[in-house]
Amino acid sequence: MKIDYKLNDRFDIVFFVSVLLLILFGLAAIYSSTANHPNASQNFNKQLVFAIISLVIFFVIYTLPEQAFKNMAVPVYAFSLFLLIVVLIAGKTVYGAKSWLDFGPVGFQPSEFAKIGAILGISYWISYKERDINNIKDIAIAIGIGFLPALLILLEPDTGTSIIFIILTISIVFWSGISLFALFVVLSPLIVTFASLLGTIYFIASLFAVIIALFIFKRDLFNSIAIFMLNLGASFFFEYGFRLLKPHQQKRIETFINPYADPLGAGYNALQAKLAIGSGGIWGKGFMQGNQTQLRFIPEQWTDFIYCVIGEEFGFVGSIIVLLLFLMVFLRLLHFASISKDKFGSLVIIGTLTLYFSHFAINIGMNLGITPVIGIPLPFLSYGGSSLLVNMILAGIVMSIYKNRKLHT
C-alpha cells in the first residue's frame, strides 16, 4: 500500500476554494442586507464567528482517521433521533414550528444535526457486511432509517426539511446499486401519495401509471398485485394520518402543495424576489446599492432569500459566478463518490451531495420563481449558524474520506 503525498492528492483544492468563496459571497450579502437594520445588524458578526468556527471544525474532522466515521455512525444517528424527540416535547416555537432547542444564549436546531445522523446511519446500514440491497427487508430498513427522522421533523411541523430527508434517503439507496424495479417499488407509493394530495384525478392517473409500469416490468401477477396494493395502502394511510393532524398543521401542508393560494404571504416574497433579481441587470446595482434589498421589501432576506441580494447587487455576472461555484462543488462531489472504492465512503459523499444539491435546487428555484416557495436555506450563503456548521462538518467528512480513499483497493 503506497500513498502519494502530493497535496492535491490528499486535499481537493477546487472543492475547498469553491466552498470558501461561497461563504464569502454569503457574508457579503448578509452584510449588505443587515447593516443598519434595527434588529439584525449583529447578524454579520455572528455569521462571521460561525464561519471561522466551522472552518476550524472542518479541518479537525479532516484529520480524523477513516474508521472514525463508521464508528460514530450509529451513536450519531441514535443521538439525532433522541434530540428530535426532545425538541417535540421541550422545543421552542419559532415561526409556528417547534424546531429549536434553547440553551440560554445559544439556540440549536436538532433537524440540522439529524442530517449528519441520517447520512451516516443509512450509509452504515447499507455498507455493513455487504448487505444485499435488493432484498426487500434490507431496503425497507434502509428507507426506514431515513424516514424516521423525516417523520419526526414533519411533526414539528417543518415540511421543507422533512422532504430533504426523503430525497436524501432515496438518493443514497439509488447509489447503493438498487435495481430499477426495486427503486420503482420504493418510489411509486411516494409519488401516488403526493398525487393524492393534488386531487382525485391526479391520484387515479398515478395509479394507472403504476399499472402500466407493472406491465412493463413483467413481474408475476402476485407480486404486481401486492405492489399495487402497497401503493393504494400508502396513500390511504397518509390520508388517514393527515386527518389526525391539527388544523394549522393541515393548512401548512396544503399551502406547501399550493403556495399561490396565499399570494400575499408566500406569494408576496416570491414576487419581491423576482423583482429584486430581475432589476439587478447584467452588472448589478453594486454592493449595498440595491434599493429592493436596502429598503427591505423582503422580510428576513438574509435567510432564505439571500440569493436575491446577490442577484440585485451583483447582477447576472455575480449570480452566474455563484451558480458556477456550486456546480464546481457538486461535480467534485460526484467525482469523489465515483472514485471512492469504499462503499460506506461513497454513500456518505452521495448523501452530502444530495443534501447540498436539494437545498440548492429548492432555494434557487424559489428565488428565481421556478419552484414553489419552501423555506429552505441556501447552503454556505444563508444566515444561520447550525446550517453552516452542519454543511462544513459534512464537507470535512467528505474531504477526509477523499484523503483516505487509497486505503481501499
Add this chain to the structure above:
Amino acid sequence: MKEQVFGRDVRRRILYVIIISFFIVSFIQLFNMQVLQGSIYTVKANENSIKPVYLTAPRGILYDRNNNILVGNEPSFTLRITPDKYDTSLNRYLETILGLEKGYINGLLEKNRRMSPYVPIRIAKNVDYKVIAWYEENAEKLPGVDYVIETRRDYSFGVRGSHIFGYLREINKSQMDKMTGYSLGDEVGYAGIEKNYESVLRGEKGIRYLLVDSHQKTIGRYNSGKSDIAPIKGYDLILTLDKYTQQVAESLFTDKRGALVAIEPSTGEILAMVSSPMYDLENFSSMYFPKVWKELNEDEDKPLFNRATMSIYSPGSTFKMVPAIAGLEEGIITEKTRFFCNGGYYFGDRFFKCLHYHSNTDLVTSIEKSCNAYYYQLALKIGLDNWSKYAAKFGFGRKTGIDIGEETSGLLPTVQYYENAFGKGRWPKGILLSLGIGQGELSVTPLQLAQFTALLANYGKSAKPHLVKGILKNGKFRGIEPQYFDIGISRGSFDIVRHAMYLVVNGAGTATNIRLPDIKIAGKTGTAQNPHGDDHSIFIGFAPYENPKIAVAVVVENAGYGSTVAAPIARDVIKAYLNGHVHGDNKIIKNEIAAGVSKIEN
C-alpha cells in the same frame, strides 16, 4: 434475479444529467430575468411594489364583575413625521403648536437616525382635534408631516384603579428580543393587569397592503384593500372588582395615604383594591412618559408604589386572633382561661403597657376590648414556634400569589430567624411579648391582612386572591378556576374568635362607632406603632356576620387609632357592596365597542 442492475457509471451519469439540467434551467431563467427583461424589472422595481403595513389591534376591554366597563378603548390622533421629506426648520413651529419643549422633535429624529428615513416617526399622541383641524388647513406647508388614528386606552369610566390596571408603554429593545410578534413603536403592558394578561389583551395585528415605489412612497392600496387583513381585537377580561364598591373605596382615600383590599371570602375574588395616593393612568398615554414618570417617581408619597401588595406594616392588634387560635388549637388555653391585666404586664423588670386596666380577662373580652396584657402572657405560653406556625397557616410571611406581578412577602419571624440574629438559644424572650400583640419584626401587606380576614370569615376556607374572573372570548365567557384551599383549623376555635370579633363592633368593643342597624359587621381594630412617625390606623372586618360576603382590610398611614379612621372606611365599603349596589345590566355593550373599533379601522 434477472432485473437490470446497472453499474455505478450509469448512476453517475444520471446524477450528472440531473445536476447539469438544473443549471441550464437556472441559467436560462437568470438570463431571461436579468439580461432580456432586466430593464422591465428595473422599471417595475422603481415603480411599485406591495408593502405590508401592520395595524395594531385594539386591546381587550376590562369589565367589572357585573359587566360594567372599567377600562375601554377610544380612537385618538397621532401626529407623525417622515424624516425623508420633513424640513427640520419646521421644528420650532410644530413644537409651539403642540406645546412641546424646545428641541423635542430634534431629539426624536436623532434617536431614530439609524432607522429608514421613509418610515414615519410618532411625535405626539392623543393630539387635540383642534390641532388636527389646523393641520388639515396647513398640510401643504408641512411636508413630511401626517397623522393617523390609533386606539388608546379610555379611562373615563369613573374608576381610577391605577395600581390594579397598570399602564402601557412603547416596547423597549430588550423586551422585543424576548417577545415575538412585536415591532418598534408597539405598546405593551408594563404593570398590573395590562402586564400580566398582555398576551390575552393584545389581540392580533392586521395588515394593510400598500403599493409603494422604490422609495417607499405610497401610491395606492393593493387590490383596493380587498386583500387587507383586519386586526383582531384582544380578548376582554371580566375582573372580580365591583365597580361601585371600588369607586366608593377610592373616594374614601382622598387626602389619605394607605391601602384597602376587599375580598369575597368564599372565592378569593378581590372586590375592591386601593393604594393611595393614586396616579392618573391618563397621563401615561401621552408622549411625555419620561417626564410624567420622573415627577411621580420623585414624589415623596410614592404614588407609583402599590401599597396594597407591596407596602409592609405591623398588623398591630388585628393580629391577636392568630395567637388566640394557636392557644385554642394547641389546647394551651380554653375559652374560659383568664389572664390578669393591671394596665400592663411585668416581664422581668420591664413593664409592657396595655391601654386600659382590664382586670381578669377571658379570651372573648381580650379581643373585644383589645387587651394587650392578655396577649403578652398568652404569647409566652404558646411559644414562638406555635406563634409562627399559625401565622404561616393564615398566609403571613409569603406571597398570596395574586395575579398581578407586584407583590412582597412581608416578614414572619421564626425561631430560626432570631437564632440567626442573636445566636442559638440566645434571643431575648421579651421579643415574644411584642409579637403577641402584632408588633416587633412581624410585617404584613394589606393584601395578606385581607386574606387573613377572609379566612376568619369563612372558617379557614378560601381561594387564592385574584383580580380576573375570566376571559371573554368572542362573546363567550370562560372562567378562570380559582385555587381553593383550607388551612385546617377547627370550627370551634373560629366560632369563639368570630364571636369576639362580632362584639368588637356590636358589643362593648373598640369599634362600636361603626355599628350599623341593618348589617352585622364583625371586625378588629389595630393601631400599629411606626418608627417613622404617627401610628398607622388599621381595621379588618367582614360582613354579614353569619354569612360573610365581604372581608375588608384597611390601613391608613399615620392616622392614629384603628377605630377612628380605618374602621369607618371599612364600614362604608361594606355598606357600598352589600346595600348600595348599582349593578350593571349584565349585558356587554357590544355595539359601543364595535363602533369604537370600526371608527379606528377607517
